[in-house]
Amino acid sequence: MERRLFFLWPVVELPEDVERVTLLGYWVCVALGVGNLVFGVLKLRADRAAGESLAWYGYLVLAAIPLFFFLGANALRRAKWPAAVMLLVFLVTDTLSQRIVRGTFSVLDVLECVLFVVIARGIWLSSHRTMPEIEPLTDYAKDGLRDLLVYRLPPLVWPRFQILFWTIGALEIALFLAPLVLTLGR
16 A cells, blocks of 8 residues: 555655655656746747847746756755755745746646655655665666666766755745745835
């Protein structure tokens, strides 16, 4: 019964559980990153068609969010619970700022936050288990793209780019909190 309820409230007792939790977090982050990239490009095209254009920092934000999710995916694959908490805070502050700026928020945003509560808990439980060591990036062509992304890159990407992850996350959360602070200041 516990295995059936895994996606509602993960239990991490076996190495296979760590694998499932970290893979779930990885692919959810990749999906959010790709979704943000696609919707950002579509919004950019719609704005250009309407005769509007973004300032230079708008393009930077459009590029930073998918990068943030990609780096977060690599962190979750390595079972880094502080990164899971940062991603959760990012999603919650994004949802709250949308509520304040637009006066509404989507059910999808709330579901993303709920899903990340489950993922953050699973990653926290997984972080207490040892991660299997991945052999160096050699002859990855025989394994395929999925194995390269899921198994080979996270041990290489996360240690080298974690400062960029934390910087982007902190800046984006500050941008999301600005409307809240301005609204409360009135």
